[in-house]
Amino acid sequence: MINFNGNIVAQNDNVLTQNRAFLYGDGVFETLKIINNKILFLEDHYFRLMASMRVVRMEIPMNFTMEYFEEQVLSLVQQKGISVSARARITVFRNDGGWYLPQTNEVSFLIHATVLDATLYALNTDSYEVDLYKDFYVTKQLLSSIKTTNKMINVTGSIFAHENGLQNCILLNDAKNVVEVLQGNLFMVTGKKLITPPVSEGCLNGVMRKQILALAKKVADIEVSEEIISPFDLQKADELFLTNVITGIQSISKYRKKEFTSNLAHLLVQKLNESIVEN
Template sequence: MINFNGVIQDSDLQLTVSNRSFLYGDGVFETLKIVNNKILFFEDHYFRLMASMRIVRMEIPMTFTMEYLEEQIMKLVGLLAIKDAARVRFTVFRNEGGFYLPNDNSISFVIQAAKLENIRYKIPKIQFEVDLYKDFIVPRQLLSTLKTANKITHVTASIFAKENQLDSTLLINETKNVIEAANGNLFMLMGNKLITPPISEGCLNGIMRKQIISLAKQIDSVEVIEAAISPFDLQKADELFITNVIVGIQPITKYRKKEFEVRLANQLLEKLNALIEA
């Protein structure tokens, strides 16, 4: 089952070939995690979605209140009986019509949901190897910070990782700084400094990124810094880890010949689980 414009339908709903998300990547989305009948960090997700729609000049319906969207999401996961732990994708796309210039800016939405096995966050893979992806860059622009339906760089980077027996890849911008992983935001521990690229570098304005920055600032021995990361910095790091809402924290254990600790990642994971269970 899916929720299409507020109506629960069979999941084999077919969109037309004129769908603008299909033709032009003319859509934005949020990936959410539900734990114990609650959408984690929902206010942050809601305001990011509203900001994304405004930036790409979509018409925001008057009905799109936070309460309405929550109701639509929970209606679907309730019918699927997966309220304990679920992954949800909320996609908004401009309605069909026109070419590059749409006929209007009205929108439709579709909600998909699937069961997750784990309620608490835990490290999904003990060994996790990455390398740089250099075929394409992520430009330092506002659109790069959004979750849009056009993620072809991340798709090709993920295929590259699979072809090279890697678990993920690290993406770079036009200045050759490392900005994020193909599957989430990047954090680097160097000494007592926890560094993550600023949004101005072109990385995703991640919801879990925001939570980890806040939790890390509670640790007296750690100084949190938003600063550019060069590929040379990676070789000198003590820890590297990736964050996203579904996984939480995924430590990187190997980059090229360098292997990394996972001490801070484990500490932050404990704090993250305490936060969602509070």
């Protein structure tokens, strides 16, 4: 028996009362984009998931190959009839048992998927205003670079953004340097230079971040660098944009009183779509 919202009810093997991802945040995940029955950047997602599991000392099942991972995701979106354009999330969590100290490092996984309206990426040029979120800070450590099921900073930051009429917030680390935004990595353009914080600053080792860095290095007259960014640097920038696998690139139009262009973002979205079509 359990108490659920003030009522004593039968437990009925309720997964939430036993799921360590729910109880302790003892889980890791990947969010994927599927276009025309193909998982974009599959290899990058797979190896990041495997690395995340190793970091938190989960046992990796022998059958958990990239091909198995691909088969499970595509089988779900095909059965749901959404394989033309979908997002899927695979969550891996340590199996039930123990309190903080688990009784096993064996894992289970859960995949769910929803339909997306568009297939290829498009740059949204609507007003997109951001500001700093300073209630909590990201720590400069390895755990910050992987996707775990503990995302309270992102949740409370999203509430702060909503309450203040913002489209997003910029997160800072414990050294008060810029890390990322609530839903992805952050890029800054100053003159002919594209800069993003290094992973060592605590930012997510983003799959789309990797794609954009590679594409930008092929753009003539653009210098690409991973450097520490201070909040003061943002107000001197010509362009700011965020990246994630679902959105692709989202230009930031305003940070405090500073407004930005979106020239490089437009070019990179074009090159990103070209690379997807070619592959």
